[in-house]
Structures are given as C-alpha cells and as structure tokens.
Amino acid sequence: MDDLERELRALSGWLETPEPPEVAAQVRARLVATSAPAVRRHRWRYALAAALAALLVALLPPGRAAVADTVTGLLRFAGIIISTSSAPVLPTGSPSPLPAQRPVGLDEAQRSVRFPIRLPAALGPPDRVLVADPDDSGGHRVASLLYQGGELRLDAFDGRLDPVFFKEVASARTEWTQVGAASAIWVGEPHPVSYLDRAGTLRQESARLSAATLIWEDAGVVYRLEGELTMTEAVAIATSLA
Known part of the structure; x- marks a missing residue:
C-alpha cells in the first residue's frame, strides 16, 4: 500500500455521516465508472481522492470535520x-x-x-x-x-x-x-x-x-x-x- 492509499484510508475514518444521499450516489457512480478493467490503478486512486474530498465538503460530519x-x-x-x-x-x-x-x-x-x-x-x-x-x-x-x-x-x-x-x-x-x-x-x-x-x-x-x-x-x-x-x-x- 503506497502513501496515497494510506492517507485515503485514514481520511475515510472521518466520514461518519451518510447524508446527503445525492452526494453518496454521485460518489458510488464515480467509483463504479473508474473500476472498469481498462482503467489504470492510479486513475482509480485519484478519482477516489476527488470523491472523498467532495464528501468532506458536503457532509461536515459532527465530531470529525476539521477541514x-x-x-x-x-x-x-x-x-x-x-x-x-x-x-x-x-x-x-x-x-x-x-x-x-x-x-x-x-x-x-x-x-x-x-x-x-x-x-x-x-x-x-x-x-x-x-x-x-x-x-x-x-x-x-x-x-x-x-x-x-x-x-x-x-x-x-x-x-x-x-x-x-x-x-x-x-x-x-x-x-x-x-x-x-x-x-x-x-x-x-x-x-x-x-x-x-x-x-x-x-x-x-x-x-x-x-x-x-x-x-x-x-x-x-x-x-x-x-x-x-x-x-x-x-x-x-x-x-x-x-
């Protein structure tokens, strides 16, 4: 696991609130689209990074929202x-x-x-x-x-x-x-x-x-x-x- 993956996994622990659903749906769609076999692994990682950043801005979960x-x-x-x-x-x-x-x-x-x-x-x-x-x-x-x-x-x-x-x-x-x-x-x-x-x-x-x-x-x-x-x-x- 490289440094980026470790950072993303640590960042995911701050996302405690599952709402709003429309943001979650967009993230799921983004992840599905980037999981096609023809897409290189590094493109999947950076798409995930963008999705997590969007979630951080949208969700502002109580207790874990320093950003x-x-x-x-x-x-x-x-x-x-x-x-x-x-x-x-x-x-x-x-x-x-x-x-x-x-x-x-x-x-x-x-x-x-x-x-x-x-x-x-x-x-x-x-x-x-x-x-x-x-x-x-x-x-x-x-x-x-x-x-x-x-x-x-x-x-x-x-x-x-x-x-x-x-x-x-x-x-x-x-x-x-x-x-x-x-x-x-x-x-x-x-x-x-x-x-x-x-x-x-x-x-x-x-x-x-x-x-x-x-x-x-x-x-x-x-x-x-x-x-x-x-x-x-x-x-x-x-x-x-x-």
Missing part, C-alpha cells in the same frame, strides 16, 4: 460548533442561565441526566452542580460541575444529541490536541459562547465571554472544560476523569 474550518469557517466537533469566519461580536450585559437551569446535589444530578457524571480526580468534588434544559420526561440535557467559585467549569452532555454550544473565535488559537487516545480541541483565548436549544435556536441571551476551553468526547459524552488554564493543565484535568 470544514478552511472551507466554510464552521468547525463542528461533537456537540459544539465553532465559527472562525468573522470577528466575534462580544456579548454585552449579564448572560441568562441555560434553559430551566437549577442547582442540585451530585446524586440528584446523576438521576437527572441519561449519561454518567464523572468527576476529575485532579479537582475532587465540585463546589456546585447544575442541570439544565429538561425534556418532557424530565431528562436534563446538560450537567455542569463548578469549581473555584465558578471560575472553573466542566460541562457534560450527550454527544449524540444535536449541537449544544456555539462558539466564535477570532484568531488561530484553536488547535487539535489529545485527551488520552481521543481527539480534542483547545480554544486558548477568551471567546463568546452561546447555547443552542433543543429546537436548534441560538439563545443569544445566554451569550457570555468564555475563558480558554478544552473540548473532547468520551464514550458518547462530550465534555467542555473552561477556566484560566493552560492547555497542559486542562489536558491533565481531563485525563483524570474517573
């Missing part, structure tokens, strides 16, 4: 959308809380959400716990652990749901990193963050200036660690989740 940043200025990673297409509009005034947000004990928080709440061993028990945005059956969408008087925050939510947070980043201070074996995104500067409700509506009234943030996903749960941290410090806290 989207250079194409559209929108980077979708797990349940968070990051925009770098224009200078962010800084929020004014006091942000509203997330929908139906309320403080609860840790045990009640675990009963209120449909995913396990894990504590970072590096931080210990939180000062406060919040849950927010319940559905009709009472299952809350977001659980937040607050530390250091609320200056350090760990949000957790089901990564299989629709996007939950929308971030605007002006500079190139957004980079890929690792939390264990998982890919993660580090936003290394303050930036506006807003909440996207269950209907997909951007809650502008919830907009606030967020500190540096680490975003990663583990076992279907998305984590967002925010605070006055370096990337090394944030990764160390993230890897201590128990």
Whole structure:
C-alpha cells in the first residue's frame, strides 16, 4: 500500500455521516465508472481522492470535520460548533442561565441526566452542580460541575444529541490536541459562547465571554472544560476523569 492509499484510508475514518444521499450516489457512480478493467490503478486512486474530498465538503460530519474550518469557517466537533469566519461580536450585559437551569446535589444530578457524571480526580468534588434544559420526561440535557467559585467549569452532555454550544473565535488559537487516545480541541483565548436549544435556536441571551476551553468526547459524552488554564493543565484535568 503506497502513501496515497494510506492517507485515503485514514481520511475515510472521518466520514461518519451518510447524508446527503445525492452526494453518496454521485460518489458510488464515480467509483463504479473508474473500476472498469481498462482503467489504470492510479486513475482509480485519484478519482477516489476527488470523491472523498467532495464528501468532506458536503457532509461536515459532527465530531470529525476539521477541514470544514478552511472551507466554510464552521468547525463542528461533537456537540459544539465553532465559527472562525468573522470577528466575534462580544456579548454585552449579564448572560441568562441555560434553559430551566437549577442547582442540585451530585446524586440528584446523576438521576437527572441519561449519561454518567464523572468527576476529575485532579479537582475532587465540585463546589456546585447544575442541570439544565429538561425534556418532557424530565431528562436534563446538560450537567455542569463548578469549581473555584465558578471560575472553573466542566460541562457534560450527550454527544449524540444535536449541537449544544456555539462558539466564535477570532484568531488561530484553536488547535487539535489529545485527551488520552481521543481527539480534542483547545480554544486558548477568551471567546463568546452561546447555547443552542433543543429546537436548534441560538439563545443569544445566554451569550457570555468564555475563558480558554478544552473540548473532547468520551464514550458518547462530550465534555467542555473552561477556566484560566493552560492547555497542559486542562489536558491533565481531563485525563483524570474517573
């Protein structure tokens, strides 16, 4: 297997969303056309490369679309959308809380959400716990652990749901990193963050200036660690989740 084939096989692992069907049909037709015995092997490889590039632009799969940043200025990673297409509009005034947000004990928080709440061993028990945005059956969408008087925050939510947070980043201070074996995104500067409700509506009234943030996903749960941290410090806290 040469270098191009290895790159294409690695690239195919980022394509997690089977839609839109018309693009998939075009790719299938392209591959069938290039598989005729008379076509040389190198022509098949480059046709496949073109097809995969088209899919990357069209699909923008949640959680695996780094190329989207250079194409559209929108980077979708797990349940968070990051925009770098224009200078962010800084929020004014006091942000509203997330929908139906309320403080609860840790045990009640675990009963209120449909995913396990894990504590970072590096931080210990939180000062406060919040849950927010319940559905009709009472299952809350977001659980937040607050530390250091609320200056350090760990949000957790089901990564299989629709996007939950929308971030605007002006500079190139957004980079890929690792939390264990998982890919993660580090936003290394303050930036506006807003909440996207269950209907997909951007809650502008919830907009606030967020500190540096680490975003990663583990076992279907998305984590967002925010605070006055370096990337090394944030990764160390993230890897201590128990």
